[in-house]
Structures are given as C-alpha cells and as structure tokens.
Amino acid sequence: MTNAIAAAIIMAATVLGVGFGMCFATSKAVESAARQPEAAGRIQTLLLLGCALAESIGLYGFIIAIILATAK
C-alpha cells in the first residue's frame, strides 16, 4: 500500500514537471514556426529532440514508479 502511494506521488510529480517542460518547448516552437515558416522543418526536428529529452526525464520517474509498485 505504501509502495503504491509512493509510486503515485512520483508519477504525479514527474508528469507535472514534464508536462510543463514539454508545453513550454512546444509553445516556443509554435511561436518561432509562425514567425519564420521557412524554418519549420528544422524547428520540428529540434522540437522532437527536445521533447524526447524532456520525456525521458518523465520516463525515469515512470520506471522508478513501476519498480516501486511491483516490489514485493
């Protein structure tokens, strides 16, 4: 039970952080793509990379939460 609560707290915190991070990145990317449509392709690649890097932080939390939730 304690493990499950700990896993839930970890997931909530990481998802909050990663959600904010990805939303900032995406909003800036949309802004710059609107300002300079000819650079949209390059921006998209960079955005994908940055989102992947941000997402991996969330995945670390996810893995830890899974380990905690399945620990006996």
Add this chain to the structure above:
Amino acid sequence: METKQIILAAVGAALLGVTLAGYIVAKRGGGAQPTKKQRRIRKLWFVGVLISAYLTAGSLITGLSGKRSELKIEFEMFSERVPLFAGITVAKTTVLGAALLVILTVLMLLFRFIAVPKFTEGSPGRLQNVFELIVETLDSFVGKATNPGMTPLLAPYMLSVALYMFASALTELFGLRAPISDLTFTFSLGLCTLALVNICGIRENGFGGRLRNMGGPVPWMRPIMVPLKMVSDFAVPISLACRLFGNMMGGMLVMELLKGVLGGFALGLPAVAGIYFNLIHPMLQIYIFVTLSLTYISEALE
C-alpha cells in the same frame, strides 16, 4: 454461463436480428441508385448491425470463457527465464531477439543474393526505386546530422538497428513480450551507440584529438574536464536505454490494461489502439533513438 451474460447475449442477438432485417430492407428499398437520405439510413442500420454483433459476440465470449474485465495487470520488470543447459537460464526476450536476428539475417542475405543482382544501372525497376529512395534519404539524413565522410560507416548501421528494433517491436502483435520492452535489449543498443561514439571520435580526430575534444577549449582545465566528460559519456547508454525501455514498456502496459479492462469485449478495439501503440509509437521512438545517437556521434566528431 451466468444469467446476466445469457440475458445480454439474448438481447444482443435479438438486436442483431432486428438491425440485420432493417439493413436488408433498407438495401432493397433503395434500388441500384439510392438517394442521399436512403444511403444515410442504410449507413445507420449498418452501424446498428456492427454494434449489436459486437455486443452479442462480447457477451458470448465473456460467458463462455469466464474472462472478466478487471483493472489488474500481471507485470514483471524482467521477462521470464527459460533453461538453456546445465542450470543456465536465459530470458525469453533474449531468445526471441536472437531468433529475430537470425530471421532478419537470412532475409537480408536472400535479398542480397536474389534481388540485388537483378538491379540495373540504367532503368531501375519498382523495387530498386524504393530501395534507392530509402538508401538516399538515409544517406543524406546521416550526412547532414554528422558529416558526409561518416555516411558509409553509420548509415548501414543505423538502418539495420532501426529495422531490428522495429521487427522486435512487431513481435508484440503475436502476443509475445517484445525484446524491445526488455531493459537488457535497449541497454545493449545504448552500449553500441557509446562504442560508435568513441570509434567515430577516434577515427576522425585520433586518440589525442578525442581526449582534447573531451577536455574542452581551456587547456589547464582539461585534467578535470576529461573525467567529467567520461562520466557524462557513460550516461549516454543509460539515458538511451531507459528512454526506449520506458516508452515501449508504457505502450505495452497501456495495451495490457486496455485488454484487461475490456475483458471478453476485447474485440477489434485493441487493434485500433494497437495501430498507435504497436506501429506509430515504436517508429517514433526508433527515429528519436537514431537521431539522438547521431547527435552524440556528431558531438564527438567536432
């Protein structure tokens, strides 16, 4: 079978009969060239047939197999192990990965010795066009990400890794645990990337050049910076492995959860979700893996 399921199945069957009759009547009524309204009515009846068939089949399966919808997943961090010989056990995913490698190698050899000799210089056929497109796109992608001199070394490696990863992600469609959702598989791929980073760095700049590159621009800080850079280099395979593993594991868990929640009604709907979680999502992750590997390599090439 419980009474609840029998009632549900009976209701479903009755609905199926009614909607089927309605559909047939609507189809007859329209003739060869139905008006717009008739077509819409026909479509509505068809949707009704689908829904009632789904209801009937789902309740029948639930009743006969006793499969309940439950919010519970059986999950182990590492896959089960099978005995190899003399008390040594191997993970099932490792066996599957090795088998996939053999299958892919045989396929590629067949392709090399049957299809490739038929390729011509002047007028490419359909197959040759497709493969030339793939190879050229990949070559220019790798050349842009690192430098064109590295293309002969890196492009074939990246394509084969992507193919292997995609094939191992597809094994989940057969109900097996995919090798790609095992931490050992992804970590070994990450180690390959680390090895490539060092190989390419040393090939481009020489051993001393690689050390100087790691040390940064300020000479007197190099003794401190090199060990730090080494630590951050060793984080490369860990971060690559955890990213891929977490993504694939997340996709697998969502699919398992969906199947568990739907229970006996898991007809067709998991396949729709599987288009994303088993096809598009692995492709995206493979793209990210390849791009990040190339970024790390191009960092070492500077």
